[in-house]
Amino acid sequence: MAGFLSGSPLLRGQIDPFRDHPRVPKLDELMTALEFEPVFHAKLPRQVYDYTAYGTDGEFTLRRNRQAFDWVDLVPGMAAGKPATALELFGTPMAYPILISPTAAHVALHPEGEAATRQGATAAANTPMIVSNVASLPIEKIGAAATGPFWFQLYPKEDAALNRETLERAQAAGCKAVVVTIDQQAAVFEREAHDRHLLPQTTRRSSREPAPRTPYRIKEFRLFYDWKLFAEIRKLVKVPIIAKGVLTAEDARLCLEHGLDGVYVSNHGGRSLDYAPSTLEVLAEIVDAVGGKTPVLFDSGIRRGTDILKALALGASAVCLGRIPRWGLGAYGPAGVQRILEIMQAELVQAMAATGRTSLGSIDRTLVRTDFP
Ligand SMILES: Cc1cc2nc3c(=O)[nH]c(=O)nc-3n(C[C@H](O)[C@H](O)[C@H](O)COP(=O)(O)O)c2cc1C
Numbered sequence: 001m002a003g004f005l006s007g008s009p010l011l012r013g014q015i016d017p018f019r020d021h022p023r024v025p026k027l028d029e030l031m032t033a034l035e036f037e038p039v040f041h042a043k044l045p046r047q048v049y050d051y052t053a054y055g056t057d058g059e060f061t062l063r064r065n066r067q068a069f070d071w072v073d074l075v076p077g078m079a080a081g082k083p084a085t086a087l088e089l090f091g092t093p094m095a096y097p098i099l100i101s102p103t104a105a106h107v108a109l110h111p112e113g114e115a116a117t118r119q120g121a122t123a124a125a126n127t128p129m130i131v132s133n134v135a136s137l138p139i140e141k142i143g144a145a146a147t148g149p150f151w152f153q154l155y156p157k158e159d160a161a162l163n164r165e166t167l168e169r170a171q172a173a174g175c176k177a178v179v180v181t182i183d184q185q186a187a188v189f190e191r192e193a194h195d196r197h198l199l200p201q202t203t204r205r206s207s208r209e210p211a212p213r214t215p216y217r218i219k220e221f222r223l224f225y226d227w228k229l230f231a232e233i234r235k236l237v238k239v240p241i242i243a244k245g246v247l248t249a250e251d252a253r254l255c256l257e258h259g260l261d262g263v264y265v266s267n268h269g270g271r272s273l274d275y276a277p278s279t280l281e282v283l284a285e286i287v288d289a290v291g292g293k294t295p296v297l298f299d300s301g302i303r304r305g306t307d308i309l310k311a312l313a314l315g316a317s318a319v320c321l322g323r324i325p326r327w328g329l330g331a332y333g334p335a336g337v338q339r340i341l342e343i344m345q346a347e348l349v350q351a352m353a354a355t356g357r358t359s360l361g362s363i364d365r366t367l368v369r370t371d372f373p
Pocket of ligand 1: 065104269320
């Protein structure tokens with residue numbers, strides 16, 4: 001009977017065959033960031049994997065974010081010395097032009113959640129982490145978890161008192177800059193909608209943000225967004241303010257007009273407007289519109305050191321990584337975050353050496369040949 005039961009495909013079907021299985025590779029066996037994704041997939045429940053992976057609607061922009069890097073060639077060159085990668089951004093000293101993008105609900109990936117992510121980031125040469133407004137731990141706990149720098153990301157609320165309280169707490173906890181996300185007003189995640197009944201509470205972006213019930217599927221709580229909100233936010237924030245989700249030169253100019261300290265080119269990793277352009281395609285025109293008046297941050301689609309170099313060549317001051325650190329955290333905890341960041345740092349140095357660019361200042365558009373359709 002026991003033999004019959006243990007051989008039964010029905011019984012085996014109850015067990016995730018990869019979960020904590022010895023076939024999961026050891027951390028130091030992984031050589032590239034991309035190799036973390038299958039481990040992340042194998043170790044976490046499907047709905048948690050889906051929540052990280054999906055994009056909006058048909059996921060055209062999600063795919064295009066990756067494809068765009070194939071349309072940019074790098075011009076090789078001989079290295080004249082060891083590449084130097086340190087910089088300072090909004091008063092934050094950085095060993096590499098790399099930060100962690102804000103992403104929600106890390107407790108679904110690891111029991112220590114964002115505290116573990118910060119520990120991994122700090123261990124990787126003090127990589128700054130942008131803590132999401134919908135983190136699964138209180139900002140005070142995340143702030144106290146490690147010594148590396150962190151910034152805070154805000155989803156503005158129509159009720160100004162709520163913004164005030166959130167921003168006061170983030171600044172008291174020690175955030176060095178505030179990133180205000182201006183996209184994702186009306187995004188719908190079809191894969192999440194299907195998985196919703198399976199999701200543990202911690203994977204939802206916020207327990208206060210219910211699924212949209214309107215027939216046109218718009219979350220009404222974000223429909224008040226207006227550039228005027230920056231005048232309100234400015235009164236509440238003593239650190240630099242950066243707008244995240246800029247995809248046009250016109251919006252970049254509006255950022256400057258409204259006194260913002262930085263522009264963050266992002267399409268939310270393909271999770272905002274489907275059929276929006278990839279960020280790499282619009283980066284140069286946004287950099288031109290900003291004209292050096294503020295730094296320009298960049299994310300969406302970065303998986304390799306050469307991707308980082310291409311974004312820097314097209315004018316980004318630094319790049320942010322969204323899904324990659326989540327894969328590291330879910331697959332191996334803080335050590336996974338550290339390792340995946342160190343892989344990206346090392347690949348950037350390697351790419352700089354292979355193109356003969358030994359300082360961040362020497363990286364410019366002559367380094368790339370773009371062939372966007
Ligand atoms: C699972 C997940 C959750 C996210 N949560 C947030 C968030 O809370 N706030 C925010 O501004 N952006 C959020 N983003 C967008 C990221 O900040 C970033 O723009 C995007 O992940 C970059 O693309 P990449 O994942 O290809 O690197 C999230 C992205 C993912 C994948």
